[in-house]
Amino acid sequence: MINTRRILPITILLGGLLATSCVSNKKFTTLNGQYNELDGKYKALTAQYQQGQLDLTDSRAKVRSLEDQLENERRNNVTLKEAYLKLQNTLDNSIAQNSQGNVNISKLVDEINASNKYIQHLVNTKNKSDSLNMVLTNNLTRSLSREEMRDVDVQVLKGVVYISLSDNMLYKSGSYEISDKAGETLSKIAKIITDYKDYEVLIEGNTDTDPISKPNIRNNWDLSTLRASSVVQALQNTYGVDPKRLTAGGRGEYNPIADNSTANGKARNRRTQIIITPKLDQFMELIDKAPETK
Structure with missing residues (x-):
């Protein structure tokens, strides 16, 4: 028969141990979680600290670099101040040694300003002339057909428009008479010349080196001049260009643009150039307006 008096205490003891064991496990689990959380925070703070150290080192390097730059600028500033003082002393000495007394700085500045305005005026005038030349050239080239452009060359060189x-295309063979097919091209050129009234027009004849054998033409000088004169008279009489703006000239064989030893070179040299330039008297008027200096 089982002794119940002995069994009961043992049962109570085992129950107590089991209860104690459960509470301990719960506390251990809680403490372990807290430890892991703190360990994670510790590692994160350690990483932040290490990054902070790197940033601090980088910042210190930058500060040192900026300090070096600042020191260099301070030295440069000292050098500039010394140079300025030397220049100031030189200027003071020059003014002091001037036998004419005090320099009228205001008048000198006015003269400089007047010269600058005049120079700017010349620059603006040249820019305007260059722009007009480009418009003139574009208008002419747009008006010419593709076939006409084979016999016409348009260039702007140093502010002057050259129509070659x-x-x-211009003359009958071996003659200075204007051909029929040249009429349409000359009419287009005449319109451009008429539209730009502030330009002078020089018609310049050129030949190759082959001698001319005509009873009424002595040499290439005559031929080049007669051809230029024919173009001038056509522009005046047929197309209404003011003759006061026109000049005819011949350069014979002495202004070649190609080698006269080849047929192609001779063909290029046999040309008549229409040279369009701003009026010389307008340029001289600008020169006369130059400010006087003392």
Whole structure:
């Protein structure tokens, strides 16, 4: 028969141990979680600290670099101040040694300003002339057909418009008379010349080196001049260009643009140039307006 008096205490003891064991496990689990959380925070703070150390080192390097730059600028500033003082002393000495007394700085500044305004005026005038030249050239080239452009070369060189016409298009063979097919091209050029009234027009004849054999033409000088004169008279009489703006000239064979030893070179040299330039008297008027200096 089982002794119940002995069994009961043992049962109570085992129950107590089990209860104690459960509470301890719960506390251990809680403490372990807290430890892991603190360990994670510790590692994060350690990483932040290490990054902070790196940033601090980098910042210190930058500060040292900026301090070096500042020191260099301070030295440069000292050098500039010394140079300024030397220049100031030189200027003071020059003014002191001037036998004419005090320098009228205001008048000198006015003269400099007047000269600057005049120079700017010349620059603006040149820019305006260059722009007009480009418009003139574009208007002319747009008005010419593709076939006409084969016999016409248009260039702007140093502010001057050069229209070069081949002799095959302008004249009858071996003659200074204007050909029929040149009429349409000359009419387009005449319109451009008429539209730009502030320009002088020089018609310049050029030949190759082959001698001319005509009873009424002595040499290439005559031929080049007669051809230029024919173009001038056509512009005046047929197309209404003011003759006061026109000049005819011949340069014979002495202004070649190609080698006269080849047929192609001779063909390029046989040309008549229409040279369009701003009026010389306008330029001289600008020169006369230059400010006087003392």
